[in-house]
Amino acid sequence: MIFGKKREAVTVKTEKPRAEPYEIHVMPVKFHKYLALKKKLNWGRIFLVVAIIFIVIAIMAVAAYYFSQQIEKQQTWPLANTNQVLPINNANQNINQNINQNINQNINQNLNQINENANLNENLNLVVNTNANENLNANLNENINANLNLQPPPPPALNYSSNIDTDNDKLTDTEEEIYGTEKRKPDTDEDGYLDGSEVVNGYNPKAAGASLLENSGLVNKYDNPSQQYQILYPSIWLARPVDQSLKEVIFQSASGEYIEIMVEDNPDKLDLVEWFLAQSPLTDLNLLEKKTTKKGYQVLISPDKLTYYIKRDSQPELVYVLSYNIGNKTKVNFLSTFEMMLNSLNFIESQQPAANTEQ
Structure with missing residues (x-):
């Protein structure tokens, strides 16, 4: 029967390993060191690749930091931000003190100059305004008088x-x-x-x-x-x-x-x-x-x-x-x-x- 032949074929296949038709040879011990060396070389490559990637990332980070510092130097950032970058508190305090002193001195000097300029402007404005008003009034009066003399208004209408x-x-x-x-x-x-x-x-x-x-x-x-x-x-x-x-x-x-x-x-x-x-x-x-x-x-x-x-x-x-x-x-x-x-x-x-x- 066709159905019975299929079962026999399956039985033969499972029995072949038991017959052990092949000989199994074990690798001699002297070759084991080459196998171990081969495995070590593979891990080194992996480590090397990882190291290279890490170095590249580190270089990119350093480069990014360097360029960011250059950009910050070119821009007028607030003094407080540069203080935060410094790692040492004492340095921050000294720098802040120096910067504050310089800023205060500059501000005071500028304010004094502004006050002097304001006073000067006030005095100049007073003088200029006084002269301008006097000249303007004089000119207006002369022009008005001249116009009145040249062009007298018509006489008022009489009611009789x-x-x-x-x-x-x-x-x-x-x-x-x-x-x-x-x-x-x-x-x-x-x-x-x-x-x-x-x-x-x-x-x-x-x-x-x-x-x-x-x-x-x-x-x-x-x-x-x-x-x-x-x-x-x-x-x-x-x-x-x-x-x-x-x-x-x-x-x-x-x-x-x-x-x-x-x-x-x-x-x-x-x-x-x-x-x-x-x-x-x-x-x-x-x-x-x-x-x-x-x-x-x-x-x-x-x-x-x-x-x-x-x-x-x-x-x-x-x-x-x-x-x-x-x-x-x-x-x-x-x-x-x-x-x-x-x-x-x-x-x-x-x-x-x-x-x-x-x-």
Whole structure:
């Protein structure tokens, strides 16, 4: 049977070693030393390889350490890190002390230099700033003054205007009645001058030639010896002092408008602009005007053109104020008369008893 043959084959194979068909020879003892030597040489090679690897690693470590030290020397590391690398505590202490001393000395020296520089800068800044401010202010003031002088601002808008003037001769119809001139004829005496211009300059508008208004009977002269002035006013008006000092006198018209003259004290003998600003400090200087009267007196004109300020050289401690009070009117009648009174104002030098004389 096929199945039985397979069992026989297996039995034969297991029995072959028992038959000992081969001879076993043992290596002679004399060759044992060569075998031992061969084994020793193999361990030496292993040791050699390991040693070489270790040496290479050590060299690489040393090289890495060397290069790291070189890099640290090139960089500005904190002093504390270099101290930690040193292996000896005493060396660290000495080095720290020396380094700290040097650092402290350097820092103190630098701080002292900084303080000196700060003081120097402060002084320089003070000097430079002072000079710069002075120069800048001076330049600004010069430029501002120059600009103000070159380009004065436009005059302020007035809240009033002259009343009806039919013939446009600079006299309102109401003033034509005062001076007896023609309302529809600008040059009543036909002398080539407008009636209003003649009145303002002190001439009689009804008579040709050099006939003076003062001698026409159309005006009166108010003489105030105690305050040392004389002034003309329309003869149909009423002149009345406010009190016995005669420092304030009112010239009253029938329309309710009036012109008054006052004498104000100027103890510091300021010029007109300074005195005016002391009374009205918020006023813009550019709105003030100056002019000279027919008698040669310097006059400061208020922004609304309704007040004149006059100062005489012989009495700088006084200021004379001539003002036109229009009340709430927006149409006024006596602007030319107001200017005529200003031009007629004359100061007298002799002292006389107080009196009120009408002519």
